[in-house]
Amino acid sequence: MKGIITKLTGDSSFDLKNWLLDNIVTIIFWVFIIVGLFLARDVSIDWFFTELCNRFYRNAFLILSLIIPVVAGLGLNFGIVVGAIAGQLAVIAVRYWDMGGLSGFLMCILIALPIAVIIGLLTGILYNKTKGQEMITSLIVGYFGNGVYQFIVLFVIGVIIPVQMGHPMILYDGIGIRMSVDMGTITYSLDNLLQVPFAPFVAVMAFLVLAYTLWYQFLRKAKPGTKEKMSPIQFVLFIVLSLAVGIFAVAQAVTGGWMTKVREVPVVLMLVIAALALFITWLMNTKLGQDFRSCGQDQTIAETNGINVNRTRVIATIMSTVLAAWGMIIYLQNMGTLNTYTAHNNIGYFSVAAILVGGASVSKATISQAITGCLLFHAMFILSPEIGQAVFGQAALGEYFRTFMVYGVIGLSLGLYVWRANKRTKLELKPREADGTLKA
Amino acid sequence: MVESVKKFINKIGIPTFAVGALLVAILIAAAALGQSIPTLLTDILKRVGMNGVLVLAMLPAIKSGTGPNFALPVGIEGGLMAMIVCMQFDFSGWALMAASAVLAIVFCSILGFLYGKLMNAVKGAEMTIATYSGFAIVAFFNILWLAIPFSNRKMGWMLGSGLRETIQLKNYQASRIISDLLAVDIAGVTIPVGVILVLLVFCGVVNLFFRTKTGYAIYAGGGNPRFAEASGLNIDRNRVIANILSTVLAGLGIILYAQGYGYVQLYNGPLNMAFPAVAAVLVGGATASKVSIANVLIGTCLFQGLMTAAMPVANQIFTGTDLSDIMRIIVQNGVILYALTKVKNGGDR
Numbered sequence: 001m002k003g004i005i006t007k008l009t010g011d012s013s014f015d016l017k018n019w020l021l022d023n024i025v026t027i028i029f030w031v032f033i034i035v036g037l038f039l040a041r042d043v044s045i046d047w048f049f050t051e052l053c054n055r056f057y058r059n060a061f062l063i064l065s066l067i068i069p070v071v072a073g074l075g076l077n078f079g080i081v082v083g084a085i086a087g088q089l090a091v092i093a094v095r096y097w098d099m100g101g102l103s104g105f106l107m108c109i110l111i112a113l114p115i116a117v118i119i120g121l122l123t124g125i126l127y128n129k130t131k132g133q134e135m136i137t138s139l140i141v142g143y144f145g146n147g148v149y150q151f152i153v154l155f156v157i158g159v160i161i162p163v164q165m166g167h168p169m170i171l172y173d174g175i176g177i178r179m180s181v182d183m184g185t186i187t188y189s190l191d192n193l194l195q196v197p198f199a200p201f202v203a204v205m206a207f208l209v210l211a212y213t214l215w216y217q218f219l220r221k222a223k224p225g226t227k228e229k230m231s232p233i234q235f236v237l238f239i240v241l242s243l244a245v246g247i248f249a250v251a252q253a254v255t256g257g258w259m260t261k262v263r264e265v266p267v268v269l270m271l272v273i274a275a276l277a278l279f280i281t282w283l284m285n286t287k288l289g290q291d292f293r294s295c296g297q298d299q300t301i302a303e304t305n306g307i308n309v310n311r312t313r314v315i316a317t318i319m320s321t322v323l324a325a326w327g328m329i330i331y332l333q334n335m336g337t338l339n340t341y342t343a344h345n346n347i348g349y350f351s352v353a354a355i356l357v358g359g360a361s362v363s364k365a366t367i368s369q370a371i372t373g374c375l376l377f378h379a380m381f382i383l384s385p386e387i388g389q390a391v392f393g394q395a396a397l398g399e400y401f402r403t404f405m406v407y408g409v410i411g412l413s414l415g416l417y418v419w420r421a422n423k424r425t426k427l428e429l430k431p432r433e434a435d436g437t438l439k440a
Numbered sequence: 441m442v443e444s445v446k447k448f449i450n451k452i453g454i455p456t457f458a459v460g461a462l463l464v465a466i467l468i469a470a471a472a473l474g475q476s477i478p479t480l481l482t483d484i485l486k487r488v489g490m491n492g493v494l495v496l497a498m499l500p501a502i503k504s505g506t507g508p509n510f511a512l513p514v515g516i517e518g519g520l521m522a523m524i525v526c527m528q529f530d531f532s533g534w535a536l537m538a539a540s541a542v543l544a545i546v547f548c549s550i551l552g553f554l555y556g557k558l559m560n561a562v563k564g565a566e567m568t569i570a571t572y573s574g575f576a577i578v579a580f581f582n583i584l585w586l587a588i589p590f591s592n593r594k595m596g597w598m599l600g601s602g603l604r605e606t607i608q609l610k611n612y613q614a615s616r617i618i619s620d621l622l623a624v625d626i627a628g629v630t631i632p633v634g635v636i637l638v639l640l641v642f643c644g645v646v647n648l649f650f651r652t653k654t655g656y657a658i659y660a661g662g663g664n665p666r667f668a669e670a671s672g673l674n675i676d677r678n679r680v681i682a683n684i685l686s687t688v689l690a691g692l693g694i695i696l697y698a699q700g701y702g703y704v705q706l707y708n709g710p711l712n713m714a715f716p717a718v719a720a721v722l723v724g725g726a727t728a729s730k731v732s733i734a735n736v737l738i739g740t741c742l743f744q745g746l747m748t749a750a751m752p753v754a755n756q757i758f759t760g761t762d763l764s765d766i767m768r769i770i771v772q773n774g775v776i777l778y779a780l781t782k783v784k785n786g787g788d789r
Binding site: 126129130132133135136137139140141143144146147148150151154155392394396397400401403404406407408410411414415418419421422 | 576601758
């Protein structure tokens with residue numbers, strides 16, 4: 001057994017038990033979704049994929065904004081909630097001035113930038129003062145930010161910042177913003193730029209993956225130090241899957257199957273998401289990216305190597321906050337309305353849960369984990385009420401179940417991570433306790 | 441003069457000072473606005489009685505070194521389940537209180553034991569994991585409230601299955617049963633002597649517990665784990681005991697809360713109940729690693745006082761806006777953030 005696994009994975013240190021522990025959440029979700037698709041018979045496959053794609057376009061950018069802080073050793077930044085708040089403030093300003101369309105969208109992006117930088121700076125400084133407790137701090141920062149934000153939109157706007165009476169966005173007594181703000185022509189301004197049908201898009205993507213895999217395995221000259229080739233099992237999987245998906249998509253496009261009924265793909269939005277992914281990959285290879293990584297591995301060593309740890313961590317937080325603000329604007333242009341007082345509340349939980357489902361942990365997160373996590377998490381989210389309806393006759397049960405999954409996933413993956421880290425430190429001769437006795 | 445003021449603030453702590461000053465300012469504003477101070481004080485005392493034991497639940501957890509019990513909902517759900525089971529069998533009045541208290545101790549001991557084990561497995565990140573354990577258990581019990589076939593008509597929806605979101609205790613002759621006990625009127629202020637006595641008894645019992653050998657051991661393990669371990673104390677076991685105690689207090693606390701409120705709140709009612717309790721004990725002068733009974737009592741009075749007094753005042757000055765709730769959010773989370781910046785040597789792995 002061991003021999004076979006080693007041969008398949010091309011990695012002699014592969015340990016099945018550790019692999020299972022590393023990926024337990026992802027596995028649970030795969031099983032849930034596959035079983036769920038069988039159970040929920042009423043779900044039509046094209047509706048499922050339309051929903052899933054929609055949620056992907058909406059959330060992918062937000063989830064990607066979590067990667068930088070993880071690499072920099074800050075853990076999972078639940079504080080992207082305050083980033084989202086910055087985005088919402090920008091949206092409110094732009095809608096107040098009644099700008100619309102793509103220029104309105106770009107204006108939101110522009111206005112959100114300075115707000116998010118300032119908020120990010122403040123939270124970054126706070127994280128430096130609470131080292132070791134960043135995650136609970138980031139959660140509370142989200143709540144605190146929510147309070148300040150509500151104070152601004154409910155009181156400051158109207159009492160301190162003068163606004164025009166009778167503006168459709170302002171409450172009737174001239175103080176505060178209404179419960180929901182219509183995004184006007186900003187709605188779908190990015191989505192609608194260029195849309196292509198789903199089936200051909202999937203086919204093209206699948207064949208691109210196929211070509212890339214072949215290039216990676218046979219033609220590429222590996223840089224020294226990087227992994228030379230995929231393991232046999234990975235290679236075969238990639239080839240078979242991409243070929244199957246590609247051929248299936250072509251067949252669907254030709255015969256007009258369910259894939260032709262799936263929502264069209266907003267190419268520009270996809271390009272924006274891809275650009276962010278590329279940016280993060282590029283960033284990690286720059287000096288700054290290396291600094292992030294050293295801070296993430298060991299702050300003391302980073303400091304002795306002449307890296308200004310605190311400054312680096314603040315930069316990571318600012319970047320995450322700005323990206324979250326932009327992500328929120330993208331999310332809102334897809335939604336069409338801004339629920340002024342509640343839109344930001346669950347952004348932190350959902351995004352963190354999603355990236356964890358993709359297999360990320362407190363200290364490691366990659367782009368592919370963010371993408372797969374986004375798809376898996378939202379597939380669960382769509383299916384859960386349907387399963388509740390199909391199996392128990394109660395959709396509400398499924399809704400409570402998915403909330404349970406959100407918190408459960410976060411608790412389980414964080415708990416497993418800390419538990420295993422603690423076990424490891426115990427194995428390594430208790431270094432911290434050793435220096436404790438020295439000092440005593 | 442400035443020096444001595446600074447010294448005074450440092451001595452009682454910035455959160456205590458800030459919230460205390462705010463409370464005094466609001467009470468003065470209330471008097472100036474012509475609001476009835478006795479009514480305000482009555483309301484404050486009522487809220488203190490309702491929340492006191494929930495805040496007291498923070499004490500064992502902090503003393504044992506796991507930090508404030510952000511997983512308060514674990515105990516709360518245990519207490520609620522105890523009440524619901526007793527109400528299913530049509531207990532009412534004092535019998536309901538007694539039976540659900542006994543059952544709550546049983547349920548919460550089991551939950552607290554498991555939770556304590558969990559806290560031992562995740563040393564160094566207790567607060568984060570605790571928060572999510574709390575959230576997860578609320579979501580899990582949401583499923584139970586809907587799925588367990590409770591059949592008592594007073595608790596169900598008119599149509600369909602599952603429990604109601606809020607269940608009136610009036611139908612069980614248990615609304616404000618302890619809160620109205622021995623209530624005394626002094627100059628217009630109603631003092632709920634019964635509930636205050638109950639709160640003080642709980643404080644006394646917890647205080648006595650921390651004077652036993654086990655209690656001292658828990659305290660020693662929380663203050664200096666390495667030293668305590670070197671002296672042969674079983675820290676992990678003590679932390680479990682402390683968390684059982686904390687969870688049981690949360691379970692009993694919610695029963696006291698529910699009778700004072702007059703309703704049992706199910707589903708997402710308990711979701712965010714940990715944060716006000718954590719904030720209250722911090723306002724009382726506790727830190728993430730140090731706490732006393734006085735911190736609990738002072739904190740509950742100040743924090744609940746501020747929350748209760750702010751609402752009518754804010755509503756009168758700025759009609760139509762819900763400023764008092766915004767203030768609650770900012771004060772509550774600001775206090776917790778401040779305490780987090782004071783946590784020493786967090787598990788920096």
